[in-house]
Amino acid sequence: MFRLSRRFAIALATTSSVLASPVLAQSDFASCLQDIKAEAMRQGVDGSVADRAFQGLTPDRKVVDLDSRQPEFSLTYAKYVGNSVSADRIARGQQRLAQNRSILDTLQGQYGVPPQYIMAFWGIETNYGGYMGDFLVVRSVATLACMTKRREFFSNETVQALRILSLNHMTSPQMRGSWAGAMGNMQFMPSTFMKWGVDYDRNGRIDLWHSLPDAFASASNFLRGIGWKPGLPAAEEVFLPQGFPLDQADTTIEKPVSAWAAMGVRKAGNAALPTVDAPSSILLPAGFRGPAFILYPNFKAVMNWNRSTLYALAVTILAQQIAGGPPVMQMPPADDEPLSRETVIDMQNRLARLTLYTDEIDGLLGPKTRSAVRLYQKRIGMPADGHPTPEFVRRLQQQR
Incomplete structure (x- = not known):
């Protein structure tokens, strides 16, 4: 699961960073590395650190593929x-929470993030540390910087990876992660590591691979930094009243x-919504025939971790059950089918x-x-629920 969600996140997070410059040929790889080294040195990295990291480095063709x-x-x-939210993952999350309850409670006191959310991110990102990736991070991000069109984004990630080597007493072979450069238990990109990483065990280095205190504290610090506020969950399932205006169920529409509540929206199970005026939205991820959710402000913080709405929902649902x-x-409709990329492109063109x-x-x-x-x-x-069913696609395609 981590590989799919992380790939989706990178695709979305870097869409705006795609440059018009052509993809570099492999023969230009060394020149590209020198440009990255020069920028790293401008940011305080000793040139010898870059030289050691880049010595004999070649593009990783698997990463390009x-x-x-x-x-x-x-x-x-x-x-x-x-x-994402399997019975096994829920049970293991509850077990891990119990094993780490003391430090997680302490971190909640410091950062305001409930323990179940740290466990949910951990479970979805790496299955509780079961798979953190085995790609050489420096090679991966340098390959993506120099062999794809996303040069600006991944050049910066390569510079930040060199800064980690310089400041964190690591060697390049020790720094391993996903094919796109995400690292450790929580799958931080190098830039996230540099900005939000915490040496919680105070041993002189931030270790997101082997130190759970560092990993949990870094995740808590990151979530607080990207907008988490204590007081409300990220989202809750709700029941909508008969006649609810479906065009209001949109993440771009916020109401207190x-x-x-005044429109008749209640929690699933018929409990009243919290008596707060926090801005919130209604989401129908499987259309009006599926479950409905109210999204509180903390949902935006989860989305800032990963820009996928489904990812954020999965984290929230897993956290609740942990x-x-x-x-x-409310079960989703049994006939809800995925749309091919080709179908979505055709749909966008017609619209x-x-x-x-x-x-x-x-x-x-x-x-x-x-x-x-x-x-x-x-x-x-x-x-008007914004959910393109096969019937919707058929009717759109009949439009002349």
């Missing part, structure tokens, strides 16, 4: 969350929690011709595509 692959299908809510809460009550979609034709089923879907659903009299 993995980067060039695009997911063929957009995952459904049921498939993504079903894979009290406003949703803490002993109930599973999601663009109808002047309903004005963003990039990228084959990704993001918020802007769903907003365009909702507009067309309204036009043709379908429930």
Whole structure:
């Protein structure tokens, strides 16, 4: 699961960093490394550190191959969350929480992040440390910097990896991670490591691979830094009243929690929503026939960790059940099917011709595509939930 979610995160997080410059040929790799070394030295890295890290370095063709692959299908809510929130992962998360309760409670006091969320991130990112990746991080990020179009983003990640080597008493072979450079129990990119890593055990180095205190404290520090605030969960399942305006179920629409309550929205199980005025949104990840969720401000912090809505939902649902809460009550529709990237591209093109979609034709089923879907659903009299069912796709394709 970690490999899929991390790949999805990198794809989304770096879309805006794609440059127009051509992909470098392998013969230019050494020259590219020298440019990175020069920037690293400007940021205080001794040149000898870069020389040792780059000595004999060649591009990793497997990394280039993995980067060039695009997911063929957009995952459904049921498939993504079903894979992420398994009974085994819940049970293991509860076991790990009990084993580390003392330090997790201490960290909650310092950073405000509940222990079940740290366990949920850990479980989804690396299956509780079971798979952290075995790619050489410096080689991976240097390959992505010099052999793909995302040079700016990954050049910086390579510089930050060199800074880690310089400041953290590590060697390049010790620094291993995913094919895209994510490292350790929590899968931090080098830049995240440098900004948010914590030497909690005070042994003189930040070790996200072998020191759980460092890993948990770094994750807590990161979440606090990207917006986590104590007081509310990230999201909760809700029941919508009959006649609820589906066009209001959109992450771009925020209302005070009290406003949703006044519209008849209640927690799943029929309990009242919290009596707070925090801004919140309603999400229907599988359309109006599936579960509904209210997204509190902390959901944005989870999204800042990984820009996938389904990832953020999976973290929230897993955290709730690790803490002993109930599973999601409303099942997703059994006929909900993934859409191929080709289908989404065709859908975006057709919606663009109808002047309903004005963003990039990228084959990704993001918020802007769903907003365009909702507009067309309204036009043709379908429930405007922004969820493109096979029936919606068929009717859109019949549009002339």
